[in-house]
Amino acid sequence: MTETLLRIEDLRVSFGAVEAVRGADLTVAPGERVAVVGASGSGKSTLAHAIMGLLPGSGRVTGGTIRWREEDLARADETRLRRLRGREIGLVPQDPMSNLNPVSRVGWQVAETLVAHKVCGRRAARERAVELLGQAGLPDPARRAKQYPHEFSGGMRQRALIAIGLACRPDLLIADEPTSALDVTVQRQILDHLAELTEELGTALLLVTHDLGLAAERADRVVVMSEGRVVESGPAREVLTEPRQDYTRRLVAAMPARSAPRRAVETESAAPILEVCGVSKEYRLRGRGGLLRAVDDVSFTIGRGRTTAIVGESGSGKTTTARMVLGLLPATSGAIRLDGAQVLGLRGARLRAARRAMQPVFQDPYASLDPMWTVERLIAEPLRAFGIGDRAARRARVAELLDQVALSATLAHRYPNELSGGQRQRVAIARALAIEPRLVICDEPVSALDVLVQEQVLTLLSTLQEQLGLSYLFISHDLAVVRVLAHEVLVMRDGRVVEQGSAAEVLDSPSDPYTQQLLEAIPGAGIFAG
Template sequence: MATQDRLTLRVSDLSVAYGHHEVVSNVSFSVRRGESLALIGESGSGKSTIARSVLRLLPRSGRASGLVEFEGQDVLSLPERRFRPLRGRAIGFVPQDPGHALNPVRTIGSQALEAAALVAETGRRELVLDTFAQVGLDDPRRVYDSYPHQLSGGMLQRVLIGLTVLPRPALIVADEPTSALDVTIQKRILDLLSRLREELDISLLLITHDLAIAAERADSLVVLKDGVVQEAGDTGTVFSSPSSAYAEQLHADVPALNPDRYEHLRTLPGEVPKIEVSGVTKSFVVEGSRLTAVDDVSFAVSAGETHALVGESGSGKTTTIRLLLGLEVPDSGAITVAGEDVTGRSHGDLRSIRRHLQLVYQNPFTSLDPTWTVARLVGESLDRYRIGTRPERADRVREAVEAVGLSPDLVSRKPSALSGGQRQRVAIARALVLRPDVIVLDEPTSALDVSVQAGIVEVLLTLQAELGLTYVFVSHDLALVRQFAHTVSVMHRGRIVESGPVKTVLDSPREAYTRTLVESLPAGVKGLR
């Protein structure tokens, strides 16, 4: 419980500008001891800029004005030599990507000793091991001796949280601490932060674009758009009775809060299977041992249907879609697409099949060549397959771009001149331009804000209704799967443990593993629907 008479952090009329461009304008909020406050909003709303202001980590081009007061000290006016001892010791920071926060060529232990040096002159190794045990790392000594690449994402995030809480800070700033993690790992990390906050009476400033997490984990909220506070207050009040149009829109865009939002766009799939995966198994040799990545997997997808594959990292989802796309050859079993066998085909045969089977990658930032224009990116496959004349190809590109809701005048731009949502629409247009029957969607919205995600989902469902497309949808977001898919297969350790209509599987799961996934969804949203 928060100590109500003690403020840990007070931000008053904070404004931040880069050059002449103001990105945060007159933001005010406060966090009491032991309290959690979430800053929420889409990319560009100013969340991370506010966090960097609190931590005094703005780039040289950034200028902050107003008041940022930590335990009675004005952070912005302190000389760096006086603030430096606070950063890390009194104000902890959990970054978004643990892979980039740790030195890859040094052991975890050698890096952890630096954090221990902030609070202890002797017994630092024992202090680190005790802290690793406190944050739920089962084998602290192995973690201590490991390099970052030898640990999973969830373990690395626990390491970072351990290093953050080791000096017993009064405030933790957590910037999207679970955005790259599976739903079950996400729940463990959030449970850990909540437990440490209560046990150690630590205040938490949580930066997130996931409103479902904010609803469950924060005592109060600040809703931001374009650097301006749209709404602020008690979490339950903001979510149950939003007073600003922007907060209302964010509420409407959260899949967990609006499971039936797209029912009006859903079409009934046909009865003829477009995809059949039968008894497929695939293993790899890793460090001398044989690992079965996909084990006797079978499912069928009808024409015009969306079938989702869900499960944690390592469950076999990615290997399954690589087999479906002909990028891997199964050890046994068969895969057919539109009646054509995908397995055992030559490169030339697969090339003809891939005209009807396209892939939209997870990350629009890395899947598009930054030196190409939109026109070239979308039209590349038309050139490769020598489809039509040059004017006809230009028409096809324009049609595909317009179909995903982009303006034709964007075709001359390069990816750097587009937003994340526009980039993903370009990726979808590139898949559409060949007029395929089947599109494989590999986490197509995981890198996007909830409002942008909603627009992409609406585009995909509209295209499915208009063109009769069949989708295979890979995702760890069960709430989105419930909105988007007709059927689902739950994968665990390479096997399908449960499969069926999406509402049946997710609303009334039979298997313990499926129940674990469903129960890992933020519980706070259930009472706010």
């Protein structure tokens, strides 16, 4: 390929006094698939947003060129950029819930792009929107076009964004972490559709991701960024299987591959800390009546100092099961025993005592940590709620917990927005440990983190288990991550357990076709299998 569609040379982007992109170079040829990879804060998303003139806040291009064919977009005015966005360069952003209008029907949001760029009239645009949603892999697109974003699953919302991004048949599609929060099978389906559509249209793809397996599998070339600079680039498989730079080697080494060694601490078998026996959860469907069984006859145990993982796709019932264990949802039937005592149906003081013994760590620490509270207040809150210690004792306990999760004591007076994603998750873990629980329920605790931070958090969880004898219920859609920590694994689908056993049995010799499908869907599983 001699023609160049996009050529970025010596690009510099600043936010006030902070330089986020420092002299980056990148090219994309027509029809080429290029992945930009790097840890959080590497500048990869800033680079992508600069191309389309979508830098937030005080962000501005301070040097270099962004050549779109022969035109320098770094010097284009807003009128030109508006014509460019969607028509010539499409965008699939990371978070569909904040990028889809919650009060507008999905079909119109696709049609609106066509109308705005005068591709067709409103009536034809609505008809075309249904076709585009179908092409993006949405079942029954005519019905879905009339629905609102909150009526879609995460995967369906992402498909809607792909339909919007490709509606005007752009020459380049920028996909910014398009599947980072989705389970592996939905991720594979969406990326397959994206590949088919871009190939059919001849659209080039610029894929921004922290997932190296995904980059190796889906891109022709890879550009590796660190601290705003391009540190390595070249053919995707060559860069990621034979990296030349230390930073790229660290990224690859941190990736929890399909055959990654387990870090799970082996303990002697003992009486289980948690027993879940035949638990089911039913919801009454509004309007048409009837019942939806979200969890159907699930049973498992968790040994002391051991980790049981529940894996499955979105909607499999794994998070609903965890919420019933925590007492946040009532079970329709079954029994849940903590240290031999029934916890289902507990109220008042007895429920508080049970909750003191088990604490959660959620997927998104930014959503689960009060943005108006300091780190010290956040970690001390469970101590205050349970009346443990005076102010001085609580402050000392917070310092001890910060040290335990490898955070500096100087962070105690900062707010969540002043922390990185990895630091926020460590604060969430410290808060969960404050009242010395025996069982910690981790609901997708590393799914939103890049591979370097993910490795650090998994190492921390393993170390804390060894030091404190903690038991974990670990909820995840990522089998590569589960392999690192779990002793036992349950695989759930449509509310039922389809396979369970030791981690080695389930992950190395799966007997159920669905488990095999989940393993095969791990991005880069075949590439990084050594």
